[in-house]
Amino acid sequence: MIRNQRRLGVGLALGLFGALAACDSDSGSSDPLPQDYYDGNESAALGSATNEATCATCHGNTANAEGLPGNTLHNIAYHTGFKGSTDLTLLDGANACVTGWMGGTALTEGDNAWKLLEEYIQSISDTSVTTMNSIQPEVLADLQAYEDKYGSGGDATAGASAYAQSCARCHSGGLTVNAAGAPTRTTLALLSAGEIAQQVRTAGPPPDTGADTTDTRQGPMPFFEVSDLSEQELKDIIAFIKGT
Numbered sequence: 001m002i003r004n005q006r007r008l009g010v011g012l013a014l015g016l017f018g019a020l021a022a023c024d025s026d027s028g029s030s031d032p033l034p035q036d037y038y039d040g041n042e043s044a045a046l047g048s049a050t051n052e053a054t055c056a057t058c059h060g061n062t063a064n065a066e067g068l069p070g071n072t073l074h075n076i077a078y079h080t081g082f083k084g085s086t087d088l089t090l091l092d093g094a095n096a097c098v099t100g101w102m103g104g105t106a107l108t109e110g111d112n113a114w115k116l117l118e119e120y121i122q123s124i125s126d127t128s129v130t131t132m133n134s135i136q137p138e139v140l141a142d143l144q145a146y147e148d149k150y151g152s153g154g155d156a157t158a159g160a161s162a163y164a165q166s167c168a169r170c171h172s173g174g175l176t177v178n179a180a181g182a183p184t185r186t187t188l189a190l191l192s193a194g195e196i197a198q199q200v201r202t203a204g205p206p207p208d209t210g211a212d213t214t215d216t217r218q219g220p221m222p223f224f225e226v227s228d229l230s231e232q233e234l235k236d237i238i239a240f241i242k243g244t
């Protein structure tokens, strides 16, 4: 059973009770809703004072959310582990992003913000889906290896729509992630194909996922695994950026 149906029932019951018991209460009009911590100003504010990225910038909330760097948060709440480790909880996974990408302070179980965010993620999750996701950044030997793999074979026309789906949400509007603004496409075009590919595949990762000594591109741009963005899609995007 989908958890949010149950919650809807509880919410209706509480709402009815609230209406009968406390007619003067209009707390619903200005108090943040659980979803605001996923895609609203409340979400961006979990990061640093300058951060504009929300959970929704990087994570979808539907079953078929594709082309984003983070896994969908749909059906994720009841997994047995996070970031490939059964030692990590949903809160740990979220905190890796709040501190690692967004530049904020780690949330704790008792924080009201976390209670609401957790409630939202649970509301879009089925309790029966428990298998954790794997995490596999594509780490090649060195910059030349990215150049060799991604430097040719792209289709710029296909790349335009893939760029619109996966990159433009940050790069078109100069979105600030923690304290860094995303550069324009014209600026990205100054880099080599290998540098662009290495950035897309290895930017970050947040501190707790372990240091990759070959990684000179530390973010806060998030990395895209091959399961998020295929090899062909990345070749196409590079061809589009480079105008080749």
Ligand code: HEC
Residues within 6 Å of the ligand: 037, 038, 043, 046, 053, 054, 055, 056, 057, 058, 059, 069, 070, 071, 072, 076, 081, 082, 083, 084, 090, 093, 094, 097, 098, 101, 102, 117, 132, 133, 135, 177, 220, 221, 222, 223
């Ligand atoms: C700038 C991009 C970015 C932002 C913003 C971001 N995340 Fe993430 N998140 C990632 C990436 C990349 C990963 C690595 C694994 C993956 O693909 O999900 C990740 C991993 C996670 C995981 C572990 C996923 C798993 O399957 O193990 C959770 C849970 C999570 N994020 C929750 C959140 C929440 C909640 C927010 C908002 C408070 C948030 N993230 C904000 C990029 C981001």
Ligand code: HEC
Residues within 6 Å of the ligand: 053, 057, 058, 069, 163, 166, 167, 168, 169, 170, 171, 175, 176, 177, 180, 181, 182, 183, 187, 188, 191, 195, 196, 199, 200, 203, 218, 219, 220, 221, 222, 224, 229, 237
């Ligand atoms: C969540 C927002 C976000 C998304 C999505 C995103 N980027 Fe970025 N990107 C940034 C930010 C912020 C920076 C600047 C800080 C840094 O280097 O991490 C950046 C930097 C870069 C750089 C390095 C620029 C330089 O001068 O060193 C490249 C290349 C790049 N992005 C390419 C891409 C491509 C290609 C995509 C789509 C596949 C993409 N980005 C998706 C936010 C994002």
